[in-house]
Amino acid sequence: MTQETGLKNRLRRPVLWAGLLLILLLTVSSIYGAFIGAQAAQRFFNSIPLSVYWLAFAVLLVVGITIFRRLLHVRGLFLIHLGCVLVLAGGILGSQAGLTLQNAFFKTDFIHSGEMVITEGEIEKIVQTEYYGQKELPFEIKLVDFKIEYYPFGSLIIQPQDRPSIRIPAKPGSGYKLPDDLGSVEIVSRFENFKMILDGARRITFDDPNGKPNLALELQLKFPDGTEKTKYVFERFPGHESPDDKLQFFYRRTIRDFISDLEVIKDGKVVAKKSIEVNKPLHFGGYLFYQQGYDNIAGRYTILRVAGDNGLGIVYLGYILLCAGVFWHLWLRHILKDRIIED
Amino acid sequence: MAIKYTFQGILIYATMAAYLLAFVATLLRQRKIGKFTYLVGFIIGCASVAFRWFDVRHVPMQNLFEIFLLFGALVYPISIFCNRVLRVGSVVADMLIGAVVLFPAGFIFNAEPQQLPPALQSWLFAPHVFVYILSYVFMAKAAVQAVSHLANRQPHDNLLSPEEATYRMVCAGFPLLTLGLILGSVWGQLAWGDWWGWDPKELWSLASWLVYVGYFHFRYMFGRRFPRFSSVWAIIGIFVIIITLLWVNLSRLFPGLHTYAM
Numbered sequence: 259m260t261q262e263t264g265l266k267n268r269l270r271r272p273v274l275w276a277g278l279l280l281i282l283l284l285t286v287s288s289i290y291g292a293f294i295g296a297q298a299a300q301r302f303f304n305s306i307p308l309s310v311y312w313l314a315f316a317v318l319l320v321v322g323i324t325i326f327r328r329l330l331h332v333r334g335l336f337l338i339h340l341g342c343v344l345v346l347a348g349g350i351l352g353s354q355a356g357l358t359l360q361n362a363f364f365k366t367d368f369i370h371s372g373e374m375v376i377t378e379g380e381i382e383k384i385v386q387t388e389y390y391g392q393k394e395l396p397f398e399i400k401l402v403d404f405k406i407e408y409y410p411f412g413s414l415i416i417q418p419q420d421r422p423s424i425r426i427p428a429k430p431g432s433g434y435k436l437p438d439d440l441g442s443v444e445i446v447s448r449f450e451n452f453k454m455i456l457d458g459a460r461r462i463t464f465d466d467p468n469g470k471p472n473l474a475l476e477l478q479l480k481f482p483d484g485t486e487k488t489k490y491v492f493e494r495f496p497g498h499e500s501p502d503d504k505l506q507f508f509y510r511r512t513i514r515d516f517i518s519d520l521e522v523i524k525d526g527k528v529v530a531k532k533s534i535e536v537n538k539p540l541h542f543g544g545y546l547f548y549q550q551g552y553d554n555i556a557g558r559y560t561i562l563r564v565a566g567d568n569g570l571g572i573v574y575l576g577y578i579l580l581c582a583g584v585f586w587h588l589w590l591r592h593i594l595k596d597r598i599i600e601d
Numbered sequence: 602m603a604i605k606y607t608f609q610g611i612l613i614y615a616t617m618a619a620y621l622l623a624f625v626a627t628l629l630r631q632r633k634i635g636k637f638t639y640l641v642g643f644i645i646g647c648a649s650v651a652f653r654w655f656d657v658r659h660v661p662m663q664n665l666f667e668i669f670l671l672f673g674a675l676v677y678p679i680s681i682f683c684n685r686v687l688r689v690g691s692v693v694a695d696m697l698i699g700a701v702v703l704f705p706a707g708f709i710f711n712a713e714p715q716q717l718p719p720a721l722q723s724w725l726f727a728p729h730v731f732v733y734i735l736s737y738v739f740m741a742k743a744a745v746q747a748v749s750h751l752a753n754r755q756p757h758d759n760l761l762s763p764e765e766a767t768y769r770m771v772c773a774g775f776p777l778l779t780l781g782l783i784l785g786s787v788w789g790q791l792a793w794g795d796w797w798g799w800d801p802k803e804l805w806s807l808a809s810w811l812v813y814v815g816y817f818h819f820r821y822m823f824g825r826r827f828p829r830f831s832s833v834w835a836i837i838g839i840f841v842i843i844i845t846l847l848w849v850n851l852s853r854l855f856p857g858l859h860t861y862a863m
């Protein structure tokens with residue numbers, strides 16, 4: 259036996275033990291992290307002791323792969339453990355600490371993550387970061403247009419005084435019988451921009467094609483005693499009821515999507531264009547731009563989340579190897595075992 | 602807790618009743634009746650999922666109600682597959698599992714159809730949830746086998762011993778659990794810009810994944826000397842899964858991104 263294999267043999271037991279211990283430690287830390295909430299957990303898992311932990315885990319996996327023959331030669335086991343190394347390595351590279359080190363080492367000024375607020379028609383390059391104040395991107399982003407899309411109709415919510423609320427689609431022409439002694443409600447019409455004028459004692463309502471939207475529903479309430487009442491419910495001004503009203507009404511639309519039409523401008527030229535939505539970010543120049551929020555009063559500006567893509571490719575490669583490894587090792591090789599001779 | 606006086610509710614209760622009947626019949630050694638009612642339960646379970654799909658017009662995997670509905674239908678094919686192909690028994694326990702997983706859908710969760718909020722509109726949504734559901738069924742079966750192992754039960758026919766069956770069920774479930782975690786992470790990357798957000802739900806699912814990683818390594822190291830401990834590990838796994846699935850959503854103890862999954 260050479261000295262090298264002798265060392266490997268002696269290392270196996272402690273490495274396996276250390277591996278089991280690190281797995282247990284991470285299980286317990288994850289549960290602890292779940293109790294303290296996402297923000298505190300993020301700080302906890304990026305703290306110095308945990309940074310040491312992540313490095314140790316990655317190193318131990320690499321040592322494991324080199325000293326256990328099977329981890330190197332059984333292809334499923336190799337892919338699984340290498341996949342884990344890559345995910346850890348990518349995570350470390352993309353972390354705030356990893357990036358600070360890379361910036362210092364390579365004299366770069368890469369931004370880890372932050373937020374951008376851009377008004378319609380404007381151009382912006384400032385990113386507001388969490389720890390390092392304002393930073394500049396090496397290119398500019400223009401918000402060409404911002405749109406909010408809603409599901410058609412929306413919902414009428416009826417809140418009886420001491421019973422659960424009722425939610426019905428706000429579709430003009432539909433009627434609904436209320437439970438117990440509350441009568442019924444009919445949705446007469448729906449206004450994009452509700453306007454009303456008084457003609458003597460008569461009220462005339464209409465949809466004004468000009469001006470800002472003012473969504474409203476006209477309801478016809480029929481009470482059990484035979485009386486009727488016309489009622490207007492506004493999206494933006496809920497709750498005009500008097501305290502003795504048995505029913506309260508709300509009109510809500512559900513957002514389907516928010517969309518920002520973006521242009522990337524470099525040296526005065528448009529170099530990329532994309533309409534980003536909640537699950538569709540823009541990827542440019544080492545950064546990802548996500549639709550994070552918007553001006554919920556006038557819909558004039560958008561809030562983008564900017565995240566560097568450092569290490570992301572390595573993490574994804576790790577995911578692919580890990581997945582291929584577990585499916586191969588635990589499923590496929592058994593299914594195909596008659597045809598494939600392994601080990 | 603409320604009874605659902607709707608067609609959907611009736612379908613759920615009928616499925617539960619069929620599964621329970623199958624369970625009782627099998628316990629009373631009326632195997633044929635048991636098998637037949639189990640199949641009937643499955644057919645009604647499928648009808649229940651199909652009705653929901655038609656009713657809400659999107660893949661019914663958006664909230665816990667729909668997820669448990671699917672669970673109820675999936676138990677049967679998985680149970681038959683495990684018995685015939687993987688030689689893992691406990692079909693009787695599966696009948697009970699089928700009835701139990703439908704209980705929250707029938708009595709606890711709100712069935713009101715919801716429109717999809719922007720974050721849920723992703724092609725990753727359905728596969729992410731679906732592979733998780735599948736893996737949870739396997740892991741539940743692993744726990745049942747682990748309990749039989751601890752109770753010294755011997756299998757009949759040509760089924761695997763409970764210890765080996767536990768391992769086989771974990772082997773079946775683990776790749777799906779891994780895929781579920783990874784799809785969730787990729788989705789998080791697309792939706793929020795982070796492939797890992799340290800959110801409580803993410804951390805619980807990481808913990809449940811790690812428990813099974815721990816199981817593999819413990820079994821590799823000590824499986825021969827302390828086989829019972831490996832089985833305890835598999836039982837802890839299903840507990841952590843149950844917490845991942847339910848507690849985070851129900852308790853509102855943890856502020857987090859997944860609150861819309863209610």
Ligand code: HEM
Pocket residue numbers: 273274276277278280315318319322326328329335338339342584814817818821
């Ligand atoms: C921390 C260091 C780790 C070490 C030293 C280590 C070492 C080992 C060893 C020696 C084996 C047994 C291989 C054999 O069958 O001969 C193994 C199996 C395995 N490891 Fe790891 N491992 C580590 C971490 C991980 C992690 C993070 C995962 C996550 C997926 C993992 C997943 C597995 C799986 C799925 C098996 C197969 C179990 C089986 O076939 O029963 N390991 N590992």
